[in-house]
Amino acid sequence: MSNYHIKHLEEYYQVYRKSVRNPGAFWEEIAEEHFLWRKKWDNVLQWDFSKPEVKWFEGAQLNITENCIDRHLTTRGNKTAILFEPNNPKELAEHITYNQLHKRVNQFANVLKAQGIKKGDRVCIYLPMIPELAISVLACARIGAIHSVVFAGFSATALATRINDSDCKMLLTSDGSYRGAKTIDLKDIVDEALEHCPGVTRVLVTKRIHATINMVSGRDQWLQPLLDKASNICEAEIMNAEDPLFILYTSGSTGKPKGMVHTMAGYMVYTAYTFKNIFQYRENDVYWCTADIGWITGHSYIVYGPLINGATTLMFEGVPSYPDYGRFWDIVQKHKVNQFYTAPTAIRALAKQGAELVEKYDLSSLKVLGSVGEPINEEAWHWYNDNVGKKNSPIVDTWWQTETGGIMISPIPYVTPTKPTYATLPFIGIQPTLMDSHGAELKGNQVEGRLCIKFPWPSMARTIWGNHQRYKDTYFSTYKNQYFTGDGALRDEVGYYRITGRVDDVIIVSGHNLGTAPIEDAINEHPAVSESAIVGFPHTIKGSALYGYVTLKDTGESRDQDNVRKEINQIISEHIGPIAKLDKIQFTSGLPKTRSGKIMRRILRKIAHKDTSNLGDTSTLLNPEVVQDIMDNAL
Ligand code: PRX
Numbered sequence: 001m002s003n004y005h006i007k008h009l010e011e012y013y014q015v016y017r018k019s020v021r022n023p024g025a026f027w028e029e030i031a032e033e034h035f036l037w038r039k040k041w042d043n044v045l046q047w048d049f050s051k052p053e054v055k056w057f058e059g060a061q062l063n064i065t066e067n068c069i070d071r072h073l074t075t076r077g078n079k080t081a082i083l084f085e086p087n088n089p090k091e092l093a094e095h096i097t098y099n100q101l102h103k104r105v106n107q108f109a110n111v112l113k114a115q116g117i118k119k120g121d122r123v124c125i126y127l128p129m130i131p132e133l134a135i136s137v138l139a140c141a142r143i144g145a146i147h148s149v150v151f152a153g154f155s156a157t158a159l160a161t162r163i164n165d166s167d168c169k170m171l172l173t174s175d176g177s178y179r180g181a182k183t184i185d186l187k188d189i190v191d192e193a194l195e196h197c198p199g200v201t202r203v204l205v206t207k208r209i210h211a212t213i214n215m216v217s218g219r220d221q222w223l224q225p226l227l228d229k230a231s232n233i234c235e236a237e238i239m240n241a242e243d244p245l246f247i248l249y250t251s252g253s254t255g256k257p258k259g260m261v262h263t264m265a266g267y268m269v270y271t272a273y274t275f276k277n278i279f280q281y282r283e284n285d286v287y288w289c290t291a292d293i294g295w296i297t298g299h300s301y302i303v304y305g306p307l308i309n310g311a312t313t314l315m316f317e318g319v320p321s322y323p324d325y326g327r328f329w330d331i332v333q334k335h336k337v338n339q340f341y342t343a344p345t346a347i348r349a350l351a352k353q354g355a356e357l358v359e360k361y362d363l364s365s366l367k368v369l370g371s372v373g374e375p376i377n378e379e380a381w382h383w384y385n386d387n388v389g390k391k392n393s394p395i396v397d398t399w400w401q402t403e404t405g406g407i408m409i410s411p412i413p414y415v416t417p418t419k420p421t422y423a424t425l426p427f428i429g430i431q432p433t434l435m436d437s438h439g440a441e442l443k444g445n446q447v448e449g450r451l452c453i454k455f456p457w458p459s460m461a462r463t464i465w466g467n468h469q470r471y472k473d474t475y476f477s478t479y480k481n482q483y484f485t486g487d488g489a490l491r492d493e494v495g496y497y498r499i500t501g502r503v504d505d506v507i508i509v510s511g512h513n514l515g516t517a518p519i520e521d522a523i524n525e526h527p528a529v530s531e532s533a534i535v536g537f538p539h540t541i542k543g544s545a546l547y548g549y550v551t552l553k554d555t556g557e558s559r560d561q562d563n564v565r566k567e568i569n570q571i572i573s574e575h576i577g578p579i580a581k582l583d584k585i586q587f588t589s590g591l592p593k594t595r596s597g598k599i600m601r602r603i604l605r606k607i608a609h610k611d612t613s614n615l616g617d618t619s620t621l622l623n624p625e626v627v628q629d630i631m632d633n634a635l
Pocket of ligand 1 (some may be wrong): 199250296297371372373374375376397398399400402404423438485486487499501502509511512
C-alpha cells in the first residue's frame with residue numbers, strides 16, 4: 001500500500017504508527033516510490049543527537065531540480081508550474097509552464113556556470129517576488145551551487161552580514177522592486193552592502209522597474225543579455241544526498257543570524273510529502289502561498305514542495321493592501337485558487353477591513369486554508385474560517401520552523417478534525433515531546449511544557465553554516481537527546497498540540513522572528529544610549545510588537561526625546577530592516593538588574609503587557625527603585 005496520500009483519520013493513525021515504529025523503513029518506502037534518484041541510498045538513516053549528526057539516504061545521488069522539473073515534462077510539460085501575479089493588477093499574469101521553466105532554469109544555470117560558479121559555491125539571492133527569484137534558486141540547485149536567499153526587505157547591513165557569513169561569491173538582484181504604490185531601490189541597498197563584502201566579485205542584475213541604476217564596472221552585469229546567449233540545456237549536476245542545498249538565515253536570541261543548512265535528499269522527500277498531504281493537492285489545483293521566498297515557507301512551500309509534486313504554484317509580487325485590501329480575494333477569484341496559505345498577521349490586517357471586502361469576491365474555488373508563522377488567535381481563526389472559508393474549507397494551522405525545513409505539526413485537511421488555535425497532531429514521522437523545567441519528559445495528555453522533538457525527520461537542518469558548536473548548543477544541549485524548538489506548547493486531552501509561543505528571547509512580529517540581542521546591539525550604537533532592553537507586547541495586527549526600554553547617557557544636556565526615538569528606529573532600520581522598528585520607546589533611569597548584572601526581562605515584559613498586579617519576586621534586584629519609576633512612566 002502506498003502511504004503517500006492520506007485520506008482519512010484512521011489511515012493517518014495507522015501510517016503515523018508505522019512511521020514511528022520503524023522510521024527508516026517508512027521513509028525508505030516513500031522515497032522509493034515517488035522520486036527520481038540517480039542512485040539509491042546505501043543507508044537510510046544514521047543519527048546521533050549528542051554530536052549532533054543526522055544523515056538521511058546516505059549514498060544516494062540525485063538532483064532536486066530533476067524532481068522539480070524534468071520528470072514532469074512528459075506528462076505535464078504544458079501545465080503551468082509558476083503562475084506569476086504582478087504587483088500591479090493591470091499587468092498581465094504570467095503562466096510559466098513546466099517546459100518553459102525547464103528552459104529558463106537551464107539557461108540561468110548556464111549563465112551561473114559561465115560566470116565561474118561551481119558546485120558548492122555560495123550564491124546570495126536578493127530579489128523581489130518575481131519569477132527570476134524562483135528560477136535562480138532552481139538554477140543554483142541545478143549546478144549544485146548553494147543558494148542563500150536574503151529577504152529583500154532586509155537592510156544593507158543585514159545583507160552584508162549574511163553574505164560574509166557564508167562567503168558568497170556572487171549576488172543576484174534587480175534594479176528595484178515594486179511594493180504596492182511604491183518602488184524600492186534594491187540596487188542602492190546592494191551597492192551599500194557590497195562595500196563590506198570583498199568576496200562578491202560578480203553581481204547579476206535583472207530588470208524589473210526599469211530604473212536608472214549604478215552599475216559597477218567589472219562587477220555588475222545585466223542578466224538578460226547573458227541569458228540570451230546561454231543554451232537552454234544544462235545537464236543537472238549529480239549531488240550526494242547530504243550535500244547542502246541551501247543556507248537560510250534565521251534570527252537567534254543572541255548573536256549574529258544563524259545560517260541554517262538544509263541538505264538534498266531528506267529535504268526533498270519531506271517537503272514533497274508534507275505538501276501533498278497538508279494541502280491535499282490534486283492534479284489541476286492552483287495553490288497559493290503568500291509568503292516571500294526569502295523565508296523558509298517560500299522555499300519549502302512555494303518552490304520545492306509544490307514543484308516536486310508537479311503543482312501549479314502561484315507567486316504574488318505585491319502586498320495585501322494594494323490597490324486595496326481586497327487584493328488577496330481578487331487573486332483567489334481571478335486564478336480560482338484552491339489552496340490558500342498565509343500568516344495570522346495578514347488575516348488580522350484583512351479582518352480589520354471588514355467582511356464586506358471579502359464578500360465582493362467569489363471564493364468558491366477554495367478547498368484548504370493554511371496558517372503559518374505564529375500562533376493564530378481564536379478571533380482571527382474564526383474570521384478566516386467564517387468569511388474566507390465559509391465554514392467549508394478546513395484551516396491547517398501548520399507549526400514548523402526554518403530549522404525544521406517542513407511542516408511538523410498540523411491537521412491534514414478533511415482528515416484531522418480542526419480545533420481553533422491548535423496545530424493539532426504531529427505529522428507523519430514526527431515525534432514531539434513536552435519537557436518540564438527539570439528536563440523530564442511530560443508524559444500523557446493535558447500537560448504543558450517546552451516543545452522538543454525526540455527523533456530525526458528527513459528535512460531537519462543539519463548544522464549552522466560554519467558553526468556546528470552553535471548548532472549543538474542552541475538545539476541539542478538544553479535537553480539530552482532532544483531537538484529543542486524554543487517554543488512552549490500544551491497537549492490537550494486528545495493529544496492535540498497548541499503552540500503557546502517562544503520561550504526564549506525571540507519575538508515574532510508580523511510572523512518575522514526577531515532576536516532581541518541584535519536589536520539591542522543596534523540601539524546601543526546610538527551615541528546617546530547607555531543601555532537598552534527589548535520585550536514584546538501584544539499587538540492587534542502584528543501579534544507582538546516591540547517595546548524598548550532605553551537608558552540614555554547622563555551628559556547633563558537636555559535632549560529632544562522624540563528625535564532620539566526617531567534616530568533609534570533609523571539605526572534599527574539600517575542594521576536589521578524596518579520590520580524590527582520599535583512601536584514604543586520608553587526612556588528609563590535604569591533597567592532592573594539582578595545582582596549578577598542580568599536584566600530582569602520578566603519584569604519589563606509584565607510592564608509592557610500592562611500586567612503589573614504581581615511582579616513576582618523582585619528581592620534579588622540590585623536596583624528595585626527603578627521598577628516603580630518604569631511603571632509610573634510606562635507607555
Ligand atoms: O514560534 C514558532 C512560530 O514561528 C517560529 C519559527 O519561525 P521561522 O523559523 O521564521 O519559521 C516560520 C515559518 C515556518 C516557531 O518556533 N510558529 C510558526 N508556525 C506557527 C508558530 N507558532 C504557532 N503556531 C504556528 N502555526
